[in-house]
Amino acid sequence: MQRYFIPTNYDEHDRASIEVAGEIFHHMIRVMRMKIGEQVYLVFNQKHTVVAEITTVAEEQAFLKEVREVAWETELPVRVSLFCGFPKGDKLELITQKSTELGASQVFGFPSKTSVVKWNEKKRLNREQRLNKIAKEAAEQSHRTAFPTVRLLETQKELFEELSAFDHILVAYEEAAKKGERSQLIQTLQQVRKGERLAFVFGPEGGLSPDEVALLEEAGGKVCSLGPRILRTETAPFYALSAVSFQLEMLN
Amino acid sequence: MQRYFIPTNYDEHDRASIEVAGEIFHHMIRVMRMKIGEQVYLVFNQKHTVVAEITTVAEEQAFLKEVREVAWETELPVRVSLFCGFPKGDKLELITQKSTELGASQVFGFPSKTSVVKWNEKKRLNREQRLNKIAKEAAEQSHRTAFPTVRLLETQKELFEELSAFDHILVAYEEAAKKGERSQLIQTLQQVRKGERLAFVFGPEGGLSPDEVALLEEAGGKVCSLGPRILRTETAPFYALSAVSFQLEMLN
Structure with missing residues (x-):
């Protein structure tokens, strides 16, 4: 319907x-x-x-x-925001659509050190508008009662300003997967309480730089892996949101 | 590397x-x-x-x-196969690439009642070859030590022949989500043992028909939801595989 x-x-x-x-x-x-x-x-x-x-x-x-x-609750019990280092091509479209279906509250793009994309103000705002439209359509299709907002940040300063409002910050880091880190995601998902705000930060194709990871950790971010396989930049958010749903909507 | x-x-x-x-x-x-x-x-x-x-x-x-x-284990502890009712357009490409990253062992397409796609033998085999190439590339990129095989089945008879070899069969059914079913996925993932074979069956855009679901249940399939939101046909496998990884690689 x-x-x-x-x-x-x-x-x-x-x-x-x-x-x-x-x-x-x-x-x-x-x-x-x-x-x-x-x-x-x-x-x-x-x-x-x-x-x-x-x-x-x-x-x-x-x-x-x-x-x-209609009583059916389709919103995640926590508010999950994604921060994606600008990826190439139309990957943000895919991330926005799928993350909306999977329950995200907000999607942010930000300029990461290894991001190759450069947009002028006009292009950025056009893109933002288009992504918000995709989010709204996906929200309707997936029977959500709220639709996520999408924002493309201009600077890393804005990224850290946004992050300061979160209760939990998880940083998906390829090196963590390689080193066998397997517990941070679960630990955070077991700690988070209903209504709290959880941020996930993802690097672009080239990954987050060690400097960026250090700054994110200073800002309260915790490095985590999303399983032992190396996920592409657009696949990592799907895993993260599915895990949030599985832990908080299915196991609880 | x-x-x-x-x-x-x-x-x-x-x-x-x-x-x-x-x-x-x-x-x-x-x-x-x-x-x-x-x-x-x-x-x-x-x-x-x-x-x-x-x-x-x-x-x-x-x-x-x-x-x-290299000792690092990147294969899921259970062998997960996906059976996807032929979706429209190039969605099987996306499903194959992402499911490989997320650990699938096999990807099958099958003609579901509501599938609109019709291929002749030649087109089907070409498509199959292309999908196998995508799977191999994605396996390399995600550091897997095995690559999934992709097969496009001609008939539903073949689907049921394949399914007969599985230890567990889960049928992702939209109506289950709408009715508030939330426990079957967890129950199965808590039962499955290392090395066992687990199949997920997904409908195409129009969903599985009630007849098809009844036949799948007769074949041992158990109907499950993948959270409370309605996922598109290509998004459902991402949730399923992420949940398998989260339960069996992260929680265990």
């Missing part, structure tokens, strides 16, 4: 007549060609979700009535 | 002079332009791994001497 994010608060007095207009109306009625009697999910202000049925279709808006509330 | 799969048995008498020719020679010397003194990983018959140094470069072959053995 199609899922729409309604950018207003849920109001229980409107249950019998919920109005949609603009972009959502356009997609629902013009693109998907939905008719009276068809049902959709409506997600209000990133939280409350209902199943609603189309009752009236006008020129510029449609009205729906609530059929039932 | 570059990694090459040597299709012969490791012979400890050859430690001082290991010959490489053909494709490996070509890649090492012509493509990568390696010189005397440079080091590579050599993986013999999908098991034994050594670091070796180039000592001699001739017209058609090169010789290396072993520097040290």
Whole structure:
């Protein structure tokens, strides 16, 4: 069933007549060609979700009535943000889409020492906009009740400013995998409490430099491996988020 | 460091002079332009791994001497095979590459009821060859000591023949996620023993049909969810393999 994010608060007095207009109306009625009697999910202000049925279709808006509330929790119990050293090509698109499906709250790109990508301000902002669109679509498709925000940072200074707000910072480091480190990820996932903020930092293709790792450790980051195999820069976030889900949604 | 799969048995008498020719020679010397003194990983018959140094470069072959053995275990303790209902476009390429990084032993495609893809014999075999090449490259890149084989099955009959050889079969089913099923994956991963064979079955974009799920259950399959979010057909294998690694390589 199609899922729409309604950018207003849920109001229980409107249950019998919920109005949609603009972009959502356009997609629902013009693109998907939905008719009276068809049902959709409506997600209000990133939280409350209902199943609603189309009752009236006008020129510029449609009205729906609530059929039932949806209780099903699809958000991770902790807020996970990814910080990815700018990778090559369209890998950030793939990371954004898959990480959204896997439950990320935020995706950041940052200029790592070994990143080869250079964008001017305009290109960076265009890219950011496109990535946010991908995140929103993936959130709808995966039945999430919140969609992640994507930001492309200009400097490493911004990276460290952002990181200062986190309860836990894990730094995925290839050298840790090679040295047989296997316990930090579990240790952190067993410590983290509901509602806390957890950051994962990933290097680009060339990996994080030892200097960068040292700075991240000074900022409270803990180096971890993601299993014994060497994962590509775009694959590491999939492992990290799956492990968070497995430990906190399945084992707990 | 570059990694090459040597299709012969490791012979400890050859430690001082290991010959490489053909494709490996070509890649090492012509493509990568390696010189005397440079080091590579050599993986013999999908098991034994050594670091070796180039000592001699001739017209058609090169010789290396072993520097040290590599003990580091990069293979999952259980053999995990994926069975993916033929998805659209080039998603099997992405699934093959990422699943190899994440430790899969085999990747199968099969015609599911909702698969829209139809290939003739020639196209299917070409595709299979291409996917096997992707698997091999990804295995080298992720430091694995074995590379998965990829097969595209022609019929569902073949699917069930293959499945009959497995100790455990998990069927990823969207309806299970929606109904709140959260325990089967863990239960199976806690039961599985070292060396056993575990199969995961995934539907294509349209999902497995209830008929197919019933047949898979008759064949010993157990329906499971992969967390509460609805994952795309190509994302589900990443979650499954990451969970296997997390449970069997990190928690154990």
